[in-house]
Amino acid sequence: MGLEALSRGAALVVLVDQHSAALRLIARNAAALGASEQVTVKKLDLVRGLRGLAREGWEFDLIFVDPPYHLGLGEVCLQDLGRGTLLAPRAVVVSEQAVDEQLSRAYGCLQLQDMRRYGSTAVGFYRREQK
Numbered sequence: 001m002g003l004e005a006l007s008r009g010a011a012l013v014v015l016v017d018q019h020s021a022a023l024r025l026i027a028r029n030a031a032a033l034g035a036s037e038q039v040t041v042k043k044l045d046l047v048r049g050l051r052g053l054a055r056e057g058w059e060f061d062l063i064f065v066d067p068p069y070h071l072g073l074g075e076v077c078l079q080d081l082g083r084g085t086l087l088a089p090r091a092v093v094v095s096e097q098a099v100d101e102q103l104s105r106a107y108g109c110l111q112l113q114d115m116r117r118y119g120s121t122a123v124g125f126y127r128r129e130q131k
Helices: 002-007 020-032 046-055 073-081
Strands: 013-017 039-043 060-065 087-098 110-118 121-128
Touching (some): 002 013, 002 039, 013 020, 013 046
Parallel strands (some): 060 087
Antiparallel strands (some): 087 121, 110 121
C-alpha cells in the first residue's frame, strides 16, 4: 500500500515491519521503482514501532494499518493512533482486518468515516477529528 501511495503522489512513505525478509523485499521494490529516496524502512514491532515513531517526531497525513488478523493488533494500533501523536490535523487512518474482527466507531481523536468489505476482509477509514 505504501508503494501504491507513492505512485499516487505521496512525497514520503515510512514502512514498518518486524520481518527482515519483508523489509528487504520492500527495499528492492522501492529501488526497482526508482523511489528509494522516498521510502524509509524501519524494522520495528508494530505497537512499539508506533510509539517509537512518535518519539522521533514523525507526523503523518495517511496511515495504513494491516497487522496479522485475529491477534487484536488492529484494535491496539487504532487505540494508540487515537492519541493523535502521529497524526497531522486531518489525517486519515486506513485499517485492514478480517470481517469478523469488530472495531469501534471511535478511538480517541479518530472517528470512523466508512467501512467496506471485500470478501473476508474489511477496511475501515478513520479521520482525525479536531476536538
